[in-house]
Amino acid sequence: xxxxxxxxxxxxxxxxxxxxxxxxxxxxxxxxxxxxxxxxxxxxxxxxxxxxxxxxxxxxxxxxxxxxxxxxxxxxxxxxxxxxxxxxxxxxxxxxxxxxxxxxxxxxxxxxxxxxxxxxxxxxxxxxxxxxxxxxxxxxxxxxxxxxxxxxxxxxxxxxxxxxxxxxxxxxxxxxxxxxxxxxxxxxxxxxxxxxxxxxxxxxxxxxxxxxxxxxxxxxxxxxxxxxxxxxxxxxxxxxxxxxxxxxxxxxxxxxxxxxxxxxxxxxxxxxxxxxxxxxxxxxxxxxxxxxxxxxxxxxxxxxxxxxxxxxxxxxxxxxxxxxxxxxxxxxxxxxxxxxxxxxxxxxxxxxxxxxxxxxxxxxxxxxxxxxxxxxxxxxxxxxxxxxxxxxxxxxxxxxxxxxxxxxxxxxxxxxxxxxxxxxxxxxxxxxxxxxxxxxxxxxxxxxxx
Numbered sequence: 001x002x003x004x005x006x007x008x009x010x011x012x013x014x015x016x017x018x019x020x021x022x023x024x025x026x027x028x029x030x031x032x033x034x035x036x037x038x039x040x041x042x043x044x045x046x047x048x049x050x051x052x053x054x055x056x057x058x059x060x061x062x063x064x065x066x067x068x069x070x071x072x073x074x075x076x077x078x079x080x081x082x083x084x085x086x087x088x089x090x091x092x093x094x095x096x097x098x099x100x101x102x103x104x105x106x107x108x109x110x111x112x113x114x115x116x117x118x119x120x121x122x123x124x125x126x127x128x129x130x131x132x133x134x135x136x137x138x139x140x141x142x143x144x145x146x147x148x149x150x151x152x153x154x155x156x157x158x159x160x161x162x163x164x165x166x167x168x169x170x171x172x173x174x175x176x177x178x179x180x181x182x183x184x185x186x187x188x189x190x191x192x193x194x195x196x197x198x199x200x201x202x203x204x205x206x207x208x209x210x211x212x213x214x215x216x217x218x219x220x221x222x223x224x225x226x227x228x229x230x231x232x233x234x235x236x237x238x239x240x241x242x243x244x245x246x247x248x249x250x251x252x253x254x255x256x257x258x259x260x261x262x263x264x265x266x267x268x269x270x271x272x273x274x275x276x277x278x279x280x281x282x283x284x285x286x287x288x289x290x291x292x293x294x295x296x297x298x299x300x301x302x303x304x305x306x307x308x309x310x311x312x313x314x315x316x317x318x319x320x321x322x323x324x325x326x327x328x329x330x331x332x333x334x335x336x337x338x339x340x341x342x343x344x345x346x347x348x349x350x351x352x353x354x355x356x357x358x359x360x361x362x363x364x365x366x367x368x369x370x371x372x373x374x375x376x377x378x379x380x381x382x383x384x385x386x387x388x389x390x391x392x393x394x395x396x397x398x399x400x401x402x403x404x405x406x407x408x409x410x411x412x413x414x415x416x417x418x419x420x421x422x423x424x425x426x427x428x429x430x431x432x433x434x435x436x437x438x439x440x441x442x443x444x445x446x447x448x449x450x
Contacts, residue, residue, distance in 0.1 A: 001392040002442040006373040007426070009289045009332065009440050014377060014428070016285030017435045019062035019137065019202055022276040023069035026200060027133075034074070034131075036198045037274045044272045046196065052129045053079030055195075056098050057119050057188075059144045059214060060137025061378050061434045062202050064090045064100055070133060071095040080122050083135060084115040084143045086380075089430050106164055106383075107157050108145030116146040116183055123191035132197045134188070138204030138378060138434030140214030141174055146182040148248070148257070155242040156180055166235040167307065167342030170205050174215045178260055179228040179252060180245060184215035185260035189267045192218070197271040203278040204378075204434045206303045206337050210273050218271050221260035225252030279303070279336040279435045282377060286334050286438060295332035295442070298322055304337030304439055308352045309410065311339045312359035312374075319370065319441045331443035338436040341382075341413060348414025351382025353437055357389035357424070358415045362406055367393035369444035375426050378434035384416045386425040388437070395424065 028035045029048070037043030048054075054077045056070055063085035071078065081098030086105040094100070103112030126132050147156035159180065163173045178185030189197065197218055205212045210219045229249050232238055238246060251257045261267055283299055290297040300318060304311050319333050339352045350358075356374040364370050375381070375388035396406055399422050409418040419425045 001390065001394070002371045002444065003390055005293055006371055006390060006440050006442050008293065009286050009334070010373060010375055010438060012289035013282035013286040013438055014431055014433070017202070017277040017282050017377065017433050018065070019277065019433050020065040020069045022202065023066050023135070023200060024073065026274055026276040027073050029073060036272060042274070044198070046131065048077060050129070051131045053077060054131045054133055055079050055122050055126050056081035056083065056133050056135070057122055058083030058135030059140035060135070060202065061086050061089055061105070061139040062137035062432055063135060065432050066135040066137065066200070067095045067098045067100060068093065070135065071097055079130070082115065082118055082122060084112060084119070086139055086143065089432060103143050103145065105139045105142045107160055108142045108153065109157070110153065112143050112145035113153050116144045119144065120146070120183060120191055123188060126192055126195035128194040130195045132192050132195045134197060134199045134218055136199060136214040136217070137202040140217070141177055141184065144183050144214070144217065147180050148182045151180055151244055151248055155245055159241045159245050162237055162240050165343040166237060167340050168231060168235055169305070169340055170338065171209070171212050172231045174212050175223045176228045176231050178215050178221055178223065179225050179249060181215065184217050185221035186216060186219055186265070186268070187260065188217035189219070189271050190261060193267045194270060199271060199273045201273060201275045202433060202435065203275050204436050206305055206436070208275055208278050219273065220263035220265065220268055222262060224259060225249055225257070229253060277433070277435060282435050282438060283334060283336050286440065290332035290334065294330060296326060296329040297332045297334065300333065300335040304335045304339060304437065306339060308339040308341050308355040309359035312356045313363055315439055316360050316363035316372070319372070319443070323370070323443045328445065330445040333441040333443070335439040336436060343413055346412070348409070348412045348417055349384060350413050350415035351376070351384050351386070351388070353381045353388030354384070354386065354415035354419055354425070355410065355413060356439070357391050358406055358410050358418065361391035361395040362410070364393045365396040369393070371442040373426065373440045374437065376437050377431060379428050379431040382416070386416065386419070386427050388426050389415070389419045389424045390426055391424055395422070398422065
């Protein structure tokens with residue numbers, strides 16, 4: 001198993017999506033002029049002397065380092081500031097001018113609810129002589145947790161739990177959540193109007209769709225209540241979600257609840273979005289590192305998606321094809337994206353990356369010279385303390401000798417338990433960023449395809 005090189009490449013990818021650096025590189029003040037974006041390409045500039053103050057709001061796993069960067073850049077201009085992040089995702093130093101609260105993820109809790117209420121107060125108090133800078137990163141949909149009345153927090157939480165466990169992708173999950181939320185789906189932009197708003201985004205979704213990242217709080221929502229109900233029907237959730245939630249969505253489809261704002265709304269006229277880090281950023285850095293280590297490197301164009309075990313089968317098939325074609329080279333195959341796991345009535349402990357690695361181990365069983373790592377960039381895979389796992393062609397056999405059954409663990413979605421016992425887990429702790437997942441395959445030169 002080539003764990004050393006696989007982890008070097010993975011850490012190079014993590015370093016490339018450091019949130020602090022991403023903000024520093026995307027926001028600058030020259031004299032009294034604030035420039036957001038790339039000066040040579042897509043950017044906006046504002047004369048800060050025309051503004052009373054800058055109010056900072058934020059949500060997501062990268063909130064802490066993003067706030068530190070904002071304070072360094074614009075500390076003397078900051079009026080009010082509040083961001084919410086996942087528990088245990090704040091370290092030192094602590095920004096003096098921006099409050100950071102911790103809350104539940106992936107399932108919203110009272111702390112997130114309270115922080116969201118305070119966030120809306122900041123937005124509503126921002127006038128046309130104020131600027132708002134919003135810092136959005138992965139996890140924001142759960143951390144800005146304020147359901148629309150009369151839906152309770154517990155009902156919102158239970159609906160989120162059912163959506164996450166049914167196999168729906170993030171776009172489908174957020175379509176429903178946007179239509180149950182008092183801040184998502186463009187509603188934050190309404191609260192902030194007429195203030196100027198700059199939204200700096202670290203993307204954790206395939207395709208970098210701004211309406212999906214963090215459930216698009218400042219971005220037009222082109223989905224509807226009807227679309228949300230289609231998701232509920234597709235995954236047969238009508239009898240599994242709270243009745244009040246289903247009723248609210250049905251009322252919305254009939255026009256009895258307000259629809260999310262669309263692209264022609266005046267509320268978005270003052271909003272500027274900039275994606276400052278993404279899965280592509282991580283893939284590019286991983287490729288550079290692999291090449292510096294002497295590997296001939298292939299980045300798979302299509303994003304990793306779908307059910308984790310099926311995605312692992314497809315990835316392994318591509319790895320085998322590339323290895324057969326380029327068998328005389330030291331190879332590195334890299335992919336990125338985000339998969340799903342459909343849980344059964346009785347499921348163990350794991351995450352999508354650990355399940356991917358488990359399925360991959362079965363696919364490459366008995367093949368010498370192939371190592372596969374699948375890890376989340378946020379430091380958390382499912383409800384566990386691992387990023388993911390690393391396996392090779394000998395993993396299945398070594399587990400069998402230890403009395404561990406991979407196929408059984410896969411069927412029970414119990415990958416964390418198995419890999420905890422086998423020693424295959426990857427744990428970095430919180431990375432304070434999130435740009436989805438990476439898959440890295442290392443193929444040794446001496447491997448004989450025949």
